[in-house]
Amino acid sequence: MVRRMSVAAPCKLKASDYKSGTKPVWCPGCGDFHVLASLTKAIAALALVPENLAVVSGIGCSSRIPAYLNCYGFHGVHGRALPLATGLKVARPDLTVICAGGDGDGFSIGGNHLLHACRRNVDITYVVMDNEIYGMTKGQPSPTTAPDWDSELAPGGTGVSPFHPLVIALASGANFVARTFAGDVKGTTRTLAEAIGHPGFSFVQILSPCVTFRPDQREWKNKVHPPPVTFTTDPAQAARRVMTDDGFNIGVLYKGSRDIYGQAVERNAEFERDLDAEFLV
Amino acid sequence: MTGQPGMSFSVALLGKGGAGVITAGDMLLAAAARCGLYGLMIRAVGPQIRGGESAALVRLSSVPVECLDDRFDVVLGIDWKQAEQLLSEIAVDADSIVVTDPAEDAVPHSIAASGAVLRQLEMKELAESVSGGRVNMVALGYVAGLAGISQEAIRHAIEKNIGRKGRQAVDVSVAAAMLGFSRSQRSAAPQTGGGQAGNRWMISGNHATGLGALRGGVRFAAAYPITPATEILEWLAPRLKDAGGTLTQAEDELASINMAIGASYGGVPSLTATSGPGLSLMIEGLGLAVCAEIPLVVVNVMRAGPSTGIPTKPEQSDFNAAIYGLHGDAPHIVVAPNSVTDCVYTTQWAVHLAEATQAPVIVLSDQFIGQAIVVADPVPAISFFTKRKVAEEIPEAFERYAITADGISPMPLPGTAGGQYTADGLEHSAAAKPSGIASDHSAQLDKRARKIADFDYGQHWADIEGAGELAILTWGSTASVVREALQRLPDKVTGRLKLITLRLLLPVRQEDMAAALDGVNRLLVIEQNHTGQLYRFLRAWYDLPADVDTVHRPGPGVFRPGEIATRIDAWCGE
Numbered sequence: 073m074v075r076r077m078s079v080a081a082p083c084k085l086k087a088s089d090y091k092s093g094t095k096p097v098w099c100p101g102c103g104d105f106h107v108l109a110s111l112t113k114a115i116a117a118l119a120l121v122p123e124n125l126a127v128v129s130g131i132g133c134s135s136r137i138p139a140y141l142n143c144y145g146f147h148g149v150h151g152r153a154l155p156l157a158t159g160l161k162v163a164r165p166d167l168t169v170i171c172a173g174g175d176g177d178g179f180s181i182g183g184n185h186l187l188h189a190c191r192r193n194v195d196i197t198y199v200v201m202d203n204e205i206y207g208m209t210k211g212q213p214s215p216t217t218a219p220d221w222d223s224e225l226a227p228g229g230t231g232v233s234p235f236h237p238l239v240i241a242l243a244s245g246a247n248f249v250a251r252t253f254a255g256d257v258k259g260t261t262r263t264l265a266e267a268i269g270h271p272g273f274s275f276v277q278i279l280s281p282c283v284t285f286r287p288d289q290r291e292w293k294n295k296v297h298p299p300p301v302t303f304t305t306d307p308a309q310a311a312r313r314v315m316t317d318d319g320f321n322i323g324v325l326y327k328g329s330r331d332i333y334g335q336a337v338e339r340n341a342e343f344e345r346d347l348d349a350e351f352l353v
Numbered sequence: 354m355t356g357q358p359g360m361s362f363s364v365a366l367l368g369k370g371g372a373g374v375i376t377a378g379d380m381l382l383a384a385a386a387r388c389g390l391y392g393l394m395i396r397a398v399g400p401q402i403r404g405g406e407s408a409a410l411v412r413l414s415s416v417p418v419e420c421l422d423d424r425f426d427v428v429l430g431i432d433w434k435q436a437e438q439l440l441s442e443i444a445v446d447a448d449s450i451v452v453t454d455p456a457e458d459a460v461p462h463s464i465a466a467s468g469a470v471l472r473q474l475e476m477k478e479l480a481e482s483v484s485g486g487r488v489n490m491v492a493l494g495y496v497a498g499l500a501g502i503s504q505e506a507i508r509h510a511i512e513k514n515i516g517r518k519g520r521q522a523v524d525v526s527v528a529a530a531m532l533g534f535s536r537s538q539r540s541a542a543p544q545t546g547g548g549q550a551g552n553r554w555m556i557s558g559n560h561a562t563g564l565g566a567l568r569g570g571v572r573f574a575a576a577y578p579i580t581p582a583t584e585i586l587e588w589l590a591p592r593l594k595d596a597g598g599t600l601t602q603a604e605d606e607l608a609s610i611n612m613a614i615g616a617s618y619g620g621v622p623s624l625t626a627t628s629g630p631g632l633s634l635m636i637e638g639l640g641l642a643v644c645a646e647i648p649l650v651v652v653n654v655m656r657a658g659p660s661t662g663i664p665t666k667p668e669q670s671d672f673n674a675a676i677y678g679l680h681g682d683a684p685h686i687v688v689a690p691n692s693v694t695d696c697v698y699t700t701q702w703a704v705h706l707a708e709a710t711q712a713p714v715i716v717l718s719d720q721f722i723g724q725a726i727v728v729a730d731p732v733p734a735i736s737f738f739t740k741r742k743v744a745e746e747i748p749e750a751f752e753r754y755a756i757t758a759d760g761i762s763p764m765p766l767p768g769t770a771g772g773q774y775t776a777d778g779l780e781h782s783a784a785a786k787p788s789g790i791a792s793d794h795s796a797q798l799d800k801r802a803r804k805i806a807d808f809d810y811g812q813h814w815a816d817i818e819g820a821g822e823l824a825i826l827t828w829g830s831t832a833s834v835v836r837e838a839l840q841r842l843p844d845k846v847t848g849r850l851k852l853i854t855l856r857l858l859l860p861v862r863q864e865d866m867a868a869a870l871d872g873v874n875r876l877l878v879i880e881q882n883h884t885g886q887l888y889r890f891l892r893a894w895y896d897l898p899a900d901v902d903t904v905h906r907p908g909p910g911v912f913r914p915g916e917i918a919t920r921i922d923a924w925c926g927e
């Protein structure tokens with residue numbers, strides 16, 4: 073089994089050193105540019121060694137992010153980023169694993185995995201760039217889209233209420249829950265660094281405007297505000313707060329201390345069991 | 354008694370759930386092994402989750418056996434409560450002995466009409482005469498006696514099976530078994546030939562699959578339960594841990610295959626196991642492993658389909674799904690074990706192939722092979738020398754998906770400085786950048802096809818036996834039945850016959866096949882499914898003799914040697 077721990081000598085890289093140099097496919101003004109900036113700053117602040125970091129994603133505009141980073145990456149299939157990240161972290165606990173994607177990827181096609189990733193509490197950080205839309209497929213409603221939002225696929229709106237991803241995450245056992253706004257690079261950087269540093273499954277919803285299909289989201293910068301109170305360690309209280317707020321509270325909402333999956337397992341480095349002997353009659 | 358050249362003795366033990374017929378069958382097999390015999394057992398169950406009728410179908414032999422016989426020498430019913438459904442699989446005739454308890458209902462009509470010899474055995478009464486005694490132990494002693502198994506071997510098998518329950522429990526069971534043993538009239542029953550006592554293994558195909566995976570170096574498994582594959586995962590769970598690996602239970606098969614892909618991307622040989630419905634869910638993940646070039650083993654223990662089908666019964670009907678299920682041009686490898694014990698070898702080989710080619714390998718096992726337990730000679734460990742081609746030193750201008758002569762590109766593992774790249778299911782350039790350019794697409798398609806097509810599969814692609822101008826081509830669990838059928842046919846038939854058992858179903862081996870079919874002018878393809886899936890595949894991809902016939906029928910009943918021998922005999926005479 074691979075256990076190649078690179079020397080974690082203080083890594084003196086600048087945020088820009090964590091960019092791969094590949095030009096993003098994103099539209100000018102897309103909120104995901106800010107997420108990329110915040111993520112590289114957070115990683116630089118934590119002095120993570122690029123080869124010991126892996127970023128795993130699914131499919132969507134936002135899911136393109138691994139290719140823009142200087143680290144190991146996996147751009148998998150739509151909706152399955154969390155299980156892939158889970159397998160990688162369980163097999164390689166020495167790595168820092170971040171999972172990223174959009175609201176369609178994470179809440180719709182991959183929704184079930186979110187519940188179980190929260191419940192399992194593997195030590196990974198999940199970043200969802202929520203633009204309340206399917207961007208890559210050119211503007212269809214997602215599980216966080218308002219019921220009256222008009223689109224070609226749902227003329228006049230879906231008539232279906234959006235769900236509360238943060239409440240779902242809290243109810244399912246996520247160990248760290250936060251919401252940020254992409255345009256607030258400073259706050260997002262700080263929150264991402266905290267989320268990555270927090271043990272267990274950390275969930276960060278980043279409100280990240282899709283300027284092309286949701287030009288109305290340019291207004292978000294005027295709507296977001298810090299929560300009236302600081303984070304809690306009581307999931308029920310955090311859930312109540314998120315369910316009753318205006319959806320624009322940003323900051324850390326909840327920090328937990330649950331047991332982490334895979335770390336209680338004792339590992340025998342030596343292969344001791346005589347497998348052949350157990351079949352002898 | 355049938356089965357050549359060795360002697361063979363088949364017993365069916367029936368009883369409602371809780372009666373313990375499966376335990377008795379297990380012990381019978383272990384006791385026979387102790388006496389130097391070989392054997393095989395399958396459990397047949399009705400549709401109830403618990404409490405329904407079940408049967409242990411046991412076959413003992415002086416030579417290794419890997420399939421059921423056509424008929425049963427002895428059928429013992431602890432009761433016949435819901436036996437009808439199971440009896441369709443249990444043929445009896447005038448030479449069979451049927452054992453029944455006078456305290457229970459009369460034997461079912463189909464058995465009574467067979468002309469079999471009826472024997473009364475007061476199993477309940479005998480069991481009750483020992484404090485704490487159970488009927489299944491009386492039954493065990495009785496049939497073991499009929500089979501010519503020694504008292505010492507019965508005692509040993511009981512001790513081994515329930516020894517952990519303490520001395521008292523063992524003594525009670527032995528006492529009950531000896532009562533049954535003393536009642537068996539051995540002289541009137543078929544005797545088994547005296548095999549050579551020696552080291553024997555008792556192993557199921559699913560456990561053999563787990564063993565092959567561990568021997569091959571698998572250290573991560575992702576699991577979602579499904580009949581009849583679950584035992585692979587349950588067997589692996591504690592043993593992987595001991596080996597310094599892990600098994601993670603997933604929320605569904607979409608998750609399990611992606612977990613295995615993630616772990617393998619991290620450098621740890623990985624596996625997941627499933628059956629038809631799970632394979633369908635895993636198809637997108639298999640395509641991802643093809644495109645991103647991630648080694649991966651998916652064991653698919655086939656059951657009768659489509660959809661939920663018949664979960665507890667075998668069929669070789671996922672062939673098309675395994676070969677053609679993936680969208681796009683997606684070269685991958687499909688292998689099939691051809692016996693219970695071959696699961697060890699074929700699974701280990703699958704891990705080797707996955708690691709060496711950086712591609713997904715599907716292992717097509719089936720319910721019969723997977724859940725049958727055999728007494729067999731130990732399966733020796735073999736080692737393969739090809740390992741994953743890992744990029745340890747990263748040169749300047751490194752390209753993850755570099756175009757190489759053999760199509761295999763060195764793969765950096767996370768943690769390797771300078772090797773950072775993004776594995777991608779999007780088409781990409783050699784440098785692992787997403788690309789929709791025609792030249793990148795064709796270069797990567799060619800490379801991925803080449804590494805699978807040009808790999809050296811050696812002699813393992815097929816097992817070839819015999820020689821002649823007639824050939825039979827088969828695969829999977831059907832192979833053992835065909836092998837035994839051939840042993841029953843006269844030399845003047847088999848002397849003209851060659852048997853080709855495919856272990857490598859994909860990629861196609863045109864040259865190897867041409868060599869194997871050299872001098873063959875007629876070919877018969879035998880498989881267990883409704884449409885002749887392998888037959889049609891062969892016709893599409895291989896140069897075959899002009900005269901090709903097919904024998905195929907669906908499950909749930911497994912082929913029996915007599916049935917196949919008749920078909921082969923008729924075909925040879927055409």
Ligand SMILES: Cc1ncc(C[n+]2csc(CCOP(=O)(O)OP(=O)(O)O)c2C)c(N)n1
Nearest residue numbers: 131132133134150174175176177206207208
């Ligand atoms: C299995 C599958 N179904 C559908 C698609 C098409 N598809 C690609 S991206 C996407 C939605 C992306 O939306 P989101 O995850 O919110 O990301 P965004 O583009 O908004 O960042 C869909 C439906 C796909 N790639 N795979």
Ligand code: SF4
Nearest residue numbers: 099102133207282283
């Ligand atoms: S479509 Fe929307 S989400 Fe996608 S890149 Fe453009 S602005 Fe960003």
